[in-house]
């Protein structure tokens with residue numbers, strides 16, 4: 062009876078078509094973890110396009126040469142023609158120091174890059190998911206942030222290439238949906254961390270972990286009371302896949318509601334890695350949001366998703382990865 066069931070299940074699965082999935086920005090931090098998860102399903106063929114601005118082939122080295130995997134050097138601001146069923150559109154520098162480095166390129170990536178990917182989705186009939194950001198809420202006047210909140214964003218500031226760029230990208234997604242019937246999904250991602258972040262990425266969790274391992278002072282930008290809510294990358298990838306596979310366009314917040322001040326984060330990293338490292342208060346950058354925490358009711362109700370890994374569970378996993386890459390093993394006290 063059981064073997065008849067297995068035979069039936071095998072026939073059913075062989076009847077399911079293979080899915081060809083494009084991941085733009087797949088050589089980056091979240092993208093490469095997403096690729097790992099998608100490749101676990103033998104029905105998936107994965108194509109990554111990336112210009113390696115902040116990503117690296119190293120993040121994908123275990124898949125290079127795999128028959129279900131392809132890697133293409135390509136800039137999304139240029140047109141692309143590939144036959145795919147789904148598009149996870151992540152391509153865009155995410156760390157403030159990188160997206161401010163060439164702001165004109167950042168806004169082109171968000172606007173022209175998203176237009177190109179929507180054009181592709183329209184042409185081949187693919188479903189497309191955009192990784193938008195909690196930065197669309199700007200320096201929020203509502204706390205925690207619900208998807209209905211329209212935000213408080215400076216349109217001409219140094220962060221605008223990124224946050225206004227993502228807001229235009231969301232607008233384009235909905236206009237293509239309404240005007241051309243494209244199947245869209247929008248995730249509003251809140252600060253995500255984990256292994257494989259660039260060591261000198263400039264984002265706060267990677268900075269503090271690298272600084273603590275190197276025995277350098279932790280650079281808390283003033284005043285240190287600003288808050289963020291940190292999501293571990295495996296939870297994020299799970300949320301993105303659920304959103305893509307579900308029935309809801311979004312936008313849906315995907316993030317971990319556990320909220321910490323930057324001073325609290327610094328103390329947690331010190332406690333984990335080296336209580337002796339000092340904290341140094343340094344100057345902040347313009348328009349830094351003072352508080353941020355997702356309301357994830359929609360993700361819970363519509364996707365059956367909520368994060369599983371707390372900050373205190375996730376930080377040691379990141380420490381192990383950073384120690385390995387920095388070549389600084391943990392000291393064992395006998």
Ligand SMILES: NC(=O)c1ccc[n+]([C@@H]2O[C@H](COP(=O)([O-])OP(=O)(O)OC[C@H]3O[C@@H](n4cnc5c(N)ncnc54)[C@H](O)[C@@H]3O)[C@@H](O)[C@H]2O)c1
Nearest residue numbers: 086088089090091112114115116136137153155250252253
């Ligand atoms: N990590 C977070 O906390 C966070 C939060 C909110 C939103 N997001 C969004 O998620 C996505 C991935 O973020 P991440 O943290 O993995 O960043 P990342 O910088 O590690 O990855 C971005 C990838 O996109 C590539 N890229 C950049 N510009 C490109 C272009 N013009 N053409 C092709 N490839 C290009 C980069 O080389 C890199 O591989 C981004 O869209 C980002 O805006 C991330």
Ligand SMILES: O=C(O)[C@H]1O[C@H](OP(=O)(O)OP(=O)(O)OC[C@H]2O[C@@H](n3ccc(=O)[nH]c3=O)[C@H](O)[C@@H]2O)[C@H](O)[C@@H](O)[C@@H]1O
Nearest residue numbers: 155156157194195196251252264265268280281282287323
């Ligand atoms: O989640 C989001 O929506 C956005 O969050 C981050 O932007 P930000 O929150 O400014 O990220 P960080 O650069 O990590 O800064 C977080 C906080 O840490 C502080 N910080 C940063 C770096 C540092 O060394 N010390 C420090 O105190 C900053 O002042 C800021 O208040 C990401 O970098 C964006 O890609 C993403 O879209």
